[in-house]
Amino acid sequence: MVALLAAFTRIEHVNDDRPLTRLDMLRFARRVVEHQAARQLALMDRWIADEERREAERQRRLAARQAAPDWLIERALNGRGAVYVHVGGCTGAGSRARGAGREQAVQALTEGGITPCPLCRPDTVLGILE
Structure with missing residues (x-):
């Protein structure tokens, strides 16, 4: 002052x-x-x-x-087939991954022959033994 x-x-x-x-x-x-x-x-x-x-x-x-799906199915580059199944939020999931329900993920791994992601191991989380 x-x-x-x-x-x-x-x-x-x-x-x-x-x-x-x-x-x-x-x-x-x-x-x-x-x-x-x-x-x-x-x-x-x-x-x-x-x-x-x-x-x-x-x-x-x-x-x-929080709104992320529990499971993801990643489509191939041509968009026709699927290449990986991921646990929701997997950092390895690309931009072609779409949300899926548990039943869809189990069916894709067991009947669809789609490979589980080697990073998040959705087959282990789902309890599917190879």
Whole structure:
């Protein structure tokens, strides 16, 4: 506050119309503090908005992860046949993998002759012995 008043008294020499009063200096100091507070509040508002965006994205990712199917069947490049059966959420599942039910996954592994993913081992999870 003392530094503000000192800065304000230097302005007195520029404005020679009338001498500055203590009240003038206090009003000047209030305007400076008000301006600084407004800048700090704007900064806090940006931080809050950024954190709200991060939290919303985290919630979207969590919801998407929870909505993932339990089993995936990955189609071949030509789209006709299947190449792998995966446990839902397997990192080895490609973009051609589609959700499947338990019965579908069991049937694909037993009757369909589709290979189980070597990473997530859906045959072990399903209890299918080769």
